[in-house]
Amino acid sequence: MELRMIKTFQTVVRLGSFQQAAEVLRYSQPTITMHIQKLESDLGTKLLFRGKTIQLTEAGRVFHERADQLLKDYDSLSSTLNDLVQGEAGQVRFGISEPTASSRMPGILSDFLSRHPKIQPSLKIGDSKMLNRLVIDEELDFAVCPSPELHVDTEFEPLLYEPMGLLVYDSHPLASRKDIMLHELKNEKFLLTPPNCPFRIRIEKQLYESLNEAFHGIEVSSILAHKHYVQAGLGISIAPILTVTPLVPGTRLIRIADLDFGPVAGILRKRSVKLGSAAEKLLGEIRDALRSENADRQLDDGLAIRLA
Missing domain, CATH: 3.40.190.10 (Periplasmic binding protein-like II)
Structure with a gap:
């Protein structure tokens, strides 16, 4: 049972004429007759009585009522599959x-x-x-x-x-500076991301090399939260600039002149x-x-x- 035959059947019933259906579908009239006969053969039952007018059999009435939904479902499925292929769904x-x-x-x-x-x-x-x-x-x-x-x-x-910067609170001694060097951050308390964070590893390496000593820190896992902890005066943060801007009140962003990396x-x-x-x-x-x-x-x- 082919969809084109179902469409032919529905068109014949809607127009009430094999000839009109042939004109609308751009088939020859024998092709319309062949479609109906093949559909009836596939279904194993007669769908139409042909005379002066076309009449539906009981099976034809049931098929006609449900065929519209079948065609709609097919069109919807075809559209969905086409959207998937085209990357639209x-x-x-x-x-x-x-x-x-x-x-x-x-x-x-x-x-x-x-x-x-x-x-x-x-x-x-x-x-x-x-x-x-x-x-x-x-x-x-x-x-x-x-x-x-x-x-x-x-x-x-x-x-x-992602360029990096130093975020400090307003009352911090470095708050008035436009830029600083890493070695100037001795004895500071840093806010740090988790130990497995790639840029924390890089920051720690550069701090050790610049300070020549251990440094202290508080681990705050969410980098987006750092600016609020800086605002509260809990420490300073070396962080991607995007994560700390726009600045919250009471904080300042300073350029680190010798920090040569960013994520x-x-x-x-x-x-x-x-x-x-x-x-x-x-x-x-x-x-x-x-x-x-x-x-x-x-x-x-x-x-x-x-x-x-």
């Missing part, structure tokens, strides 16, 4: 780390979904280590995060450099996994947004940023 599971999760992604995702409303994204927010594991286990299609310690099965595409955000994915069309479309949108921001920042700041 489907689920996308992706991971994201801070600060991009809170500061960039809402705008990127809002704009994307306004143009692709049938795509259903699912976001998992976490650190690079956790997201790397989820990508390897194929629980995520891809992740947006700083480069983790890569697994043999994963690859990372760097896209955006690099990019796309993490599993090498062997071919993404669906919807996931590729969203990934491309995120890639373009991060590249554009990185290019704009270089122009604004006159920086030659390397993403290697």
Whole structure:
């Protein structure tokens, strides 16, 4: 039983004429007759009585009542499958780390979904280590995060450099400074991210090299919360500038002249996994947004940023 034969039957019943149905469907009249006969053969029952007028059999009435819904369901299924193929529908599971999760992604995702409303994204927010594991286990299609310690099965595409700064409270002795050197931070109490955080590891290395001594700190796992703890006078924070701006009242941001690194955000994915069309479309949108921001920042700041 072919859909074109069902459409032919419905058209014949609607118009009440084989000849008119042939004209509307652009078939010959013998083709219309053949479609009806083949449909009746497939169903094993007669659907129409032909005379001066066309009359439905009891089976024909039941089939006619349900065929419209069958055609609608088919059209809906066909449209859904076409959307999936074209990347206009489907689920996308992706991971994201801070600060991009809170500061960039809402705008990127809002704009994307306004143009692709049938795509259903699912976001998992976490650190690079956790997201790397989820990508390897194929629980995520891809992740947006700083480069983790890569697994043999994963690859990372760097896209955006995150500049760092020193956040202090208003009454801090350094609060009036525009820039400082790391060696000037002796005896300071720092707010620190978790030990496995990639840029904490880099910060600690540079602090040890600059201070030539141990330093003290309070661990506050969420980098986004640091500015509030600085505001309360609990310590100072070396953090990506995006995470501490806009500044909260009572805090100041200072440039660190000899801090020569910052985390690099990019796309993490599993090498062997071919993404669906919807996931590729969203990934491309995120890639373009991060590249554009990185290019704009270089122009604004006159920086030659390397993403290697």
